[in-house]
Amino acid sequence: MLEVEGIVKSFAGLMAINELSFAVHRGDLLGLIGPNGAGKSVTVNVITGFYRPNRGSVRYRREEITGLRPDLIVRKKISRTFQHSTLFFDLSVIDNISMGVRTTSEVGLMEAVFKTGSNRQKEKRIRERAEEVIALLKLERHAYEEAKRLPYGLQRVVSMGTALAGNPDLLILDEPLTGLISAEVEEVMDRINYLHTRGLTVMIIEHNMRAVMGHCNRIVVMTFGTKIAEGTPQEIRQNPEVIKSYLGVSS
């Protein structure tokens, strides 16, 4: 579904990604792991169009998307979340999630001003979809609260909600478990699993090896900007390169 081939990305002479290639197949729950600074987040930013790679290509469903604007890539039904709590803090939860909803045609200014029939329908559909997602994530109690008032764990849920609202086919999660306590980690992984079984292809960037190894069907390991291993959790666990990089870290 998603193919990353030969990506090279450097910033002011510093090489962040060096000849990275891997693939995400439809229906995967893929984990991208690696130590800090390995270039995982940069990879996500390149895939989603936030950075343009110096070399290499990104293909989604065999379509070349390298260097496209992020909003165009997202409209192809790829969603992503961010490493740190990234929300519209002063907006309500339902407004946050509404922003994630994609409509087939953009809401135009003229129709917004004059509140045409089709505009009203669109807005209604947006609201319905947002309420759907809120119900799915069990956020009804907080729907009209300002996002900044929520505890960190719930904020993360909201950002996932915003990503899900667009009904993506591919969901990329950038370190979704950071800062969560183990009970919350379980919850989040359960939700991800649930979505995965319903047909969503997921790519998780994570540090938390146990969660990743336990749930993903394929793993890609990165260090210093390149891939050092790719395969099933068992294969990765036995891979000598990986063991060398993660000396001392139990998996």
Added chain:
Amino acid sequence: MNNIKTFLVLILLVLLAGLPFLIKGIAPGWWELFSHILTKIFLNVAFGLCLWMMLQAGMLSLGQGAFIAISAYMTGILSVKYQLVTNLWLCYLIGALTASVVSLLLGLITVHLRRIFFLLVTWAFAEMLHPILTSFENPFGGAAGIVNIPPPSGISLFGEPGTGYYFITLLYAVVVTLIIWSVSLSKVGLIYKSIGQNDILTTFCGIHVRRYKLQVFALGCFLTGVGGGILASYLTAVSPETFTFFASLDIIMINLIGGMGFIMGPIIGAVILTGMNEILFAVGYYKMTVYGLMIILVIRFLPGGLISILAVLRTAFRRTGGNQKKGGEVERTVA
């Protein structure tokens, strides 16, 4: 709650519409003063709301005064200098379009960059305008400007021009308020707000941020321009001195003092600022000192503006009140 609000607003409008006749009946000598101040208030409400909409999207324009000037001067040029257009309403429209086009040009250069560039370029543009207007006799009339700008047709519909301008600017303010209010309640308004909060996240929601920023800027400057044209007729003359940096500053003050959280903010701010201008007008340079001090104090102690006081009162009132819907009022804050 919304029905009460709508009702109150309608009452206010009826009151404003009837005010000329009321005052002329009771104390006719006062009408001229009233209409003068209220006309200015209505214009400022519109200018303030346009900037408010831009501020929602995180765009602080320090050059709104310049866009007013562009439209005002265009009106003067078309109607007086070159006598190309006799219909003043058309002049206002062309002036507004000119302001809008200029804003698009500036926007195309700055809007996708860091916010500070937008700030600096709009400021630099506003500063540049003054010497440009002063230096060229054609078409700007140089330091003297353009005089004898005529009123629009229909001005004497209700008696003397003063009352005519009163109703024109009232209508203008109402239309602008309706448009901006309507946008703010829609998904487009939500997009503006989210751009203001976090434009990267907005991009990742599938929104072409640059396009929406250009849109809000162009719309705001167009609506502002209409008022600029009306202002030209109202003052009957335009000169470089009319549109200094303080024109832009006033509009920012309106938003700051009134508050940017709710649409009522700039409306209240416009009333207060216009009132202050009239009082401080006689006080000359003290005005600058007072203004400056006010800005500092408001930001330090009341960053949400006056409307934030009202918001606090409103929540307090609601908590002690009787009828609460289960789960609290579902109120989408008016943008």
Added chain:
Amino acid sequence: MPSQLIMQMAVTGLVLGSIYMLMASGLTLIYGIMHQVNMAHGVFFMLGAMLAYYATKFAGLPYFVSLFLILAVFPFIGILFERVIFRPIRHLWLAGYMSTIGVWIMIEGLGWQFFGTVEKGLSFPYEVLLRLPGGVIIPLSKVTVCLLAVLIIAVVYFVVGRTKLGRQMRAIEQQPKAAKLMGINSDRVVAMGFALGITLAGMAGGLVSTLYSISPTSGSGPMLKAFIIIILGGLGSVTGSVVASFLLGFIDSFGGTLFGPQAGHFLGFALVIVLLIFKPAGIFGHE
């Protein structure tokens, strides 16, 4: 075009450039540490000029002593400014700009009240005209200003580049959170940065006071130039602002002589527009 005229314009360009450099580097420093543009910067220029004026006219101090006075007083003004205005609202970007605008207007208003509307002048202690090789004639005042400005910038360069304080300032500029973790007392460093930046503005004002007439609005012209310069040079880059200062100095000098006094304004603005279209990071800027 006679080579003497070109030389004359070049020399004027150098002088202008050195003055702009003082203004712009102060602004750049403050922008670097705070990521806020100090809209009040021009007002400190004006205060510097005023201090020089009142010190010489009313306190009878020699001109150069008044410059030392600026050097002594303005750091405290800078620290005060940062503490009172900036610190409480550091985290809100809009509030920061607006507060500095407030300070600008308030102080300019006070300036009008105390100074009056009549422009005043201060004359350089030694009214000497120098004749440089190439036939260029230039007053000693301008040469002194230029040399002093260069000296001051050299000191700034040294401080920013080589001292511990300078390193700390750069650390805060690039990675504010990491800097804090490493134990850098960011409050103190920011205060020092302001002290330096504001003093630069004040010195610029003091130096220029003998070249042009003084009025409460003296600061806005240099400030606009400074803004243009920091965009051209790249926000936060001191080297960039130095280069851009001289670039603008030459543009103003040549443009002013050839096309009229306002030409420099527009050319500078036009240059900014062109730059923003093609290289918004500025000549030396980084993303």
